[in-house]
Amino acid sequence: MRILLTGATGQIGGSLKVRLSGHDVVAPDRKAFDLEQSETIAPFIDRVRPHLIINCAAYTAVDDAEQDRQRAAQINGIAPGLIAAAAKAAGAGLIHFSTDYVFDGLAKQPYRETDGCMPLNAYGRTKLQGEQAIAAAGGEYLIVRTSWIYAAAGKNFLMTMLRLGAERPILRVxxxxxxxxxxxxxxxxxxxxxxxQMGNAPTQYLRQHGGVLNATCAGQTTWHGFATTIFDEARRRGMRLAVETVEPVATAQYPTPARRPNYSVLDLTRLNREFGIAPASWRDALTEVMDRLAH
Ligand SMILES: NC(=O)c1ccc[n+]([C@@H]2O[C@H](COP(=O)([O-])OP(=O)(O)OC[C@H]3O[C@@H](n4cnc5c(N)ncnc54)[C@H](OP(=O)(O)O)[C@@H]3O)[C@@H](O)[C@H]2O)c1
Structure with missing residues (x-):
């Protein structure tokens, strides 16, 4: 199957590229396929003629998006709709990523795919705009909502904690x-x-199994719980840390440009039952990444 994979220099895209090596993967970087250049999107897809497009490219700097709204809206809100329309014209299916930040965080139990969205920040609003643009294009798609992504490289919470934890005795999280x-x-x-599961028939598959799908690791924690577990795992592997105290603080004591939901756990029932996929627990996934970092 020919797959057009965007965002392959990013966290999810990079990991996916490795796993899709059995397919004919076309993975242009931002220079070759820039989602800010609306007019190039359809012609590029028309040239590649993919059977499936996996769009991992996005404007992911949540705080920066508050100031840089137009760029974020172009990349996250407008471009996905153009990709979806071009996918439809090419007879291709589309897998796109969205976020837990489409929710306001007032729920007390995991959000289901059908729950109403109410983003608190500009990033979440642009991602929701992208979801709506894809649905409006009328093709076959799967919008995968995920959360709190990290990897053994790049800019993410894990790497930030390991860097700060090596420098400072006290961290507030x-x-x-x-x-x-x-x-x-x-x-x-x-x-x-x-x-x-799609075999060689992504559009037929997505006709049956499309729409919005929650997909995260299983379980839940707080940023503070995540940080303390990271440091436990780092110590167990003999990594040198300066940090002695990880002080729990309220969001109000740690203001950021973008507001974030207090609770954004996603319900994984659809992923489990319909797709037969039981994701790793967040702790097991962290163990695997820490093992890789330690070697
Ligand atoms: N990170 C999270 O915590 C999180 C949480 C929930 C959902 N998601 C969603 O998951 C998806 C993947 O996230 P990620 O964390 O893997 O992203 P990431 O590591 O920040 O990577 C973003 C990718 O998008 C590319 N990109 C940015 N602007 C572009 C443009 N104008 N044209 C073409 N490519 C462009 C980047 O290219 P460069 O390398 O050139 O910058 C990079 O390859 C996104 O849809 C994101 O919204 C992420």
Whole structure:
């Protein structure tokens, strides 16, 4: 199957590229396929003639998006709709990623795919705009909502904690935001399993199994819980740390440009029952990434 994979220099895209090596994967970088250049999107897809498009490219700097709204809206809100329309014209299926930040975080139990969205920040609004644009294009698609992505490289919470934990004795980490940390690897293995289920017929498959799908690692924790577990795992592997105290703080004591939901755990029932996929727990996924970092 020919797969057009965008965002392959990013966390999920990079992991997916490795797992899709059995397919004919076309993975242009931002220079070759820039989602800010609307007019190039349809012609590029028309040239590649993919059977499936997996769009991992996005504007993911949540705080920066508050100021850089137009760029974020172009990349996250407008471009996905153009990709979906071009996919439809090419007879291709589309897998796209969205976020737990489409929710306001007031729920007390995991969000289901059908729950109403109410983003608190510009990033979440642009991602929701992208979801709606894809649905409006009328093709065959799967929008995979995930959360708290990290990997053994790049800019993410794990790498930030390991860097700060090596420098400072005391760290203050937010304790009143709850979610599901998800390694890029765990996410990629879920999507790779779905691609395998598609066989050579992605559009037929998506006609039956399309729409919105929650997919994260299993379980939940807070940023503080995530940080303390990272440091436990790092110590167990003999990594040198300066940090002695990880102080739990309320979001109000740690203001950021973008507001974030207090609770954004996603319900995994559809992933489990319909797709037969049981994701790794966030702790097991972290163990696997820490093992890789330690070697
Ligand atoms: N990170 C999270 O915690 C998180 C949580 C929930 C959902 N998601 C969603 O999951 C998906 C993947 O996230 P990620 O964390 O893997 O992203 P990431 O590591 O930040 O990578 C983003 C990718 O998008 C590319 N990109 C950015 N602007 C582009 C443009 N104008 N044209 C073409 N490519 C462009 C980047 O290319 P360069 O390398 O050139 O910058 C990079 O390859 C996104 O849809 C994101 O919204 C992420």
């Amino acid at each position: 937010v304790v009143d935001q709850t979610g599901a940390p998800t390694s890029a690897n765990a996410m990629a293995s879920i999507v790779a399993a779905i691609v395998t």
